[in-house]
Amino acid sequence: MNLLNVPAALPATATTAPTQAGEPWINMTIFGLFVAITLVIVLRASRNNKTAADYYAAGRSFTGSQNGTAIAGDYLSAASFLGIVGAIAINGYDGFLYSIGFLVAWLVALLLVAELLRNTGKFTMADVLSFRLKQRPVRIAAATTTLAVCFFYLLAQMAGAGGLVSLLLGINDKLGQSLVITVVGALMILYVLIGGMKGTTWVQIIKACLLIAGAFVMTIWVLAMYGFNLSALLGDAAATAGTTDVLNPGLQYGVSGTSKFDFISLALALVLGTAALPHVLMRFYTVPTAKEARKSVVWAIWLIGAFYLFTLVLGYGAGALIGPDAIQAAPGGVNSAAPLLAFHLGGPLLLGLISAVAFATILAVVAGLTITAAASFAHDIYANVVRRGKVDPDGEVKVARRTVVVIGVLSILGGIGAQGQNVAFLVALAFAVAASANLPTILYSLFWKRFSTRGAVWSMYGGLAAAIVLIVFSPVVSGSETSMVPGADFAFFPLKNPGIISIPLAFFLGWLGTVLDRTGEDPAKQAEMEVRSLTGVGAEKAVDH
């Protein structure tokens, strides 16, 4: 899992810096420009942020193509860009396996979730899950899993920002990196506070365009160097690595029986996690109809698919032109493959551009996660559980805004604390928790008539607890050199990813809880949900301004 290892061990190797990531001032200027432009856009977008539907769902006024681009911006985190390019550069074919899992997962969202969710929900995942079940227990459970997934994802991104910046700006000391994390966090709070979902969406759209365009230019550049002959590129990558193993599967995951099994577990979590990530689900509410939600996913699939094809070329390009050994020796290690390739191709200017894009990526993803978590807290916990629905929309948005600040501060502190930690752990946890805690309940409540409150609650808490407990007792946390707690060894679960146990367990618990639940649910609500999910009757409309 060191694919997603954005900041891990950055400071440790930074002193040996062979390429001190070009000119820090170029990087800073380009990034400053990005911040300035997006801030202006966020300010303009914020003029109509009046109601809850404006703040959480951008007035449901984005088109499918805009939302699809924003989804791509939300989904293609720095882990995707830096992580996958690096993984392919160093582990060869095994890195490519991640791209496939991340892409195929979108079919679950397209076929089973996106449109039905858009038709039945309002602002959050809990809206859908609690539609026909008992409000309070299901809402609390769904909000808990939402906050858990968002929080782990946030920590990973914030810690990643610190690591990335040390590479780009030449800030290697802990204090400087903490300062950078604070600046990133403060910027993000500002964006989300002012811009709400509309501002966040525009930041994600801009970032997605920059990221995909940047990757496209580099891909063409690399391919042109090899006369657009993929085989020649692969041959050179193998020659630089000194072994053709980089072209074959198994370099990373073929080591032992356990690692092979670990890969299956990871593959399961990836393919089932995406359609259960709360920040992805929330994006479907920003479009006016289910048909636009479908279009969003289609756009997202094309953009994300194209991007992962670029990363294949970029990964082998970095392997061929720079070489795995040089990449691992650079500050940032495996994650420096893409920036180093940019430097090799276009000198300091391209490096500055690509680095600023990578940094913008973190900012945009963090903003999306923050607004999701804030919406879940304000809408699910505060408005519907604490106040039992007796709160006016202004009051709810006020709470959401305050929550943004709290979550922002928490993630700054967490990000500072998580510096140099194994970020793979956090991102894998987020995917595994999403797939275990959310997906069974989403699918059951959309498709299984008998599904009951007890089933939902058991599945969500059971899946959440199983995923977290198995990670705590896995080699990720203790018992190996790369663990979070290197000195201790309390690991009894051999796999790094809990998905293969926790996901089936959550499905089983959802079934068991339902069969054992004799009270039954309201058949009228089930009918309403089914009719509405398929026809779109009574679905939330776009806000006209």
Add this chain to the structure above:
Amino acid sequence: MGTTPTPDPGQAGPVVSPDASPAIADFQEVQQRPRFRELRRRHRSFVFPMAAAFLLWYFLYVLLADYAHEFMSTKVVGNINIGLILGLLQFVSTFAITMWYVSYANRRLDPVAAELRADLEAGAVPTETGGSK
């Protein structure tokens, strides 16, 4: 979008009071209508087999990449081996299923859904009750 001039639910407040009850009996009746059952059948008979198919194909690929290294390493053209081709075929199949579903939904699902929606919105069902109780 937004062809029906309904009051804006986004302005109506975050939580809708449980006054959706007048509609409830209607939804159970709608659920039994042949037209609705047809829509549900069409939807499920496409998405369920398709989901099973792409998951099987994905896990077949994962297992091959995990356990059949020699097979996957067989070179086909130049340095391009079976593993790379199968991996790229995962991209192709994902794009193909996406386009297939969109065309199916446009032809077979959307017209029926729109027809039912028009019927219901013209009838007794209030359109702005909101999902949450």
